[in-house]
Amino acid sequence: MLFDLNQLIRPNIAKLTAYSSARDEFSGEAKVFLDANENSLGSPLSKWYNRYPDPHQQAVKEKIAFVKQLPAEHIFLGNGSDECIDLLYRCFCEPGKDNAIICPPTYGMYEVSANINDVAVKKVPLLNNFQLDLVHLENAVDAHTKLIWICSPNNPTGNSLDRMDIETVLNNFNGIVVIDEAYINFAQQKSFVQELADYPNLVILQTFSKAWGLAGLRLGMAFASTAIIDVMNKVKPPYNINQATQELALKALDEIGQVNDMIKLLVDMREALAEVFRSMPTVEQVYPSDANFILVKIRDARKVYAFLLTRGIVLRDRSNVKLCEDCLRITVGTEQDNTLLVDAMHEWYQLNP
Numbered sequence: 001m002l003f004d005l006n007q008l009i010r011p012n013i014a015k016l017t018a019y020s021s022a023r024d025e026f027s028g029e030a031k032v033f034l035d036a037n038e039n040s041l042g043s044p045l046s047k048w049y050n051r052y053p054d055p056h057q058q059a060v061k062e063k064i065a066f067v068k069q070l071p072a073e074h075i076f077l078g079n080g081s082d083e084c085i086d087l088l089y090r091c092f093c094e095p096g097k098d099n100a101i102i103c104p105p106t107y108g109m110y111e112v113s114a115n116i117n118d119v120a121v122k123k124v125p126l127l128n129n130f131q132l133d134l135v136h137l138e139n140a141v142d143a144h145t146k147l148i149w150i151c152s153p154n155n156p157t158g159n160s161l162d163r164m165d166i167e168t169v170l171n172n173f174n175g176i177v178v179i180d181e182a183y184i185n186f187a188q189q190k191s192f193v194q195e196l197a198d199y200p201n202l203v204i205l206q207t208f209s210k211a212w213g214l215a216g217l218r219l220g221m222a223f224a225s226t227a228i229i230d231v232m233n234k235v236k237p238p239y240n241i242n243q244a245t246q247e248l249a250l251k252a253l254d255e256i257g258q259v260n261d262m263i264k265l266l267v268d269m270r271e272a273l274a275e276v277f278r279s280m281p282t283v284e285q286v287y288p289s290d291a292n293f294i295l296v297k298i299r300d301a302r303k304v305y306a307f308l309l310t311r312g313i314v315l316r317d318r319s320n321v322k323l324c325e326d327c328l329r330i331t332v333g334t335e336q337d338n339t340l341l342v343d344a345m346h347e348w349y350q351l352n353p
């Protein structure tokens, strides 16, 4: 494989001089900070939030590095993985010229972000078994293809993609392969994080929004070669991860034991919920899931969805998505949420015998 990162970076980004923040230009011990036009008197909310946060999020990265067992220089932090997705387009795809490949049905932001950045999207649908279509994938790549998005475990189908298929893409594509592992903690498959050294074209996305239970904080991670991370750092807004998020992430990272217990519990609850749905009369299929949700193929999916709304229960209607016809995506809830859902389903069957 002929991978040359310099050929992939947009010329304006390669030439870019990154913004240098007040705190970038100083290192060492200071008595007073009069360099960043903050409000030195503090704030009515808390005296601590008047200062800009660390633009490099060094402390958070070091803890993540310890948990993930890789050097901190291989970590980029975004305002959710959604920011990482957008940044990858802005770093590598020339608007109106380059393209990216997505494999639908998959996470919607790969396409939305491409549209925002005026980057063409080539769609290579998954096969009927929700695995990669390697033949069509190879055919879809052209001289302007910069990114291939692989979501594993995939949203909304819930399955992990075959590891050897992913390796085939990594070994044969000269552009950047992004593996979105938002749901990896719920999966049987192991992460690609330990494979970074083998693949200079690999970017892995993970997030605090799922297993860590911190969707409200907005903290996403990208893992890649230092060369790729350097490009992303150049383009990001200086203070993209706020102070409160950095503080709370540091606390959460100390509680990995509790997080692991929660993951186990969610996986057990997922399997229990899947079993209940499998026994329902109009359910045609509950797809195996490696995530914290299940995809259920059910007769009259739209009507079921609308009925559950009348009972205050919101699912994700995927019934108009190709390959997910008649499917509802159901996030594993609390015991109480799941009971309410199952009770409402029984009511549906009483009303629609």
Ligand SMILES: Cc1ncc(COP(=O)(O)O)c(C=O)c1O
Pocket: 079, 080, 081, 082, 083, 107, 151, 154, 155, 180, 182, 183, 206, 207, 208, 209, 215, 218, 219, 220
């Ligand atoms: C596959 C996938 N990637 C990324 C995201 C977004 O994650 P974040 O909350 O970190 O922006 C989601 C959210 O549902 C997702 O399903």
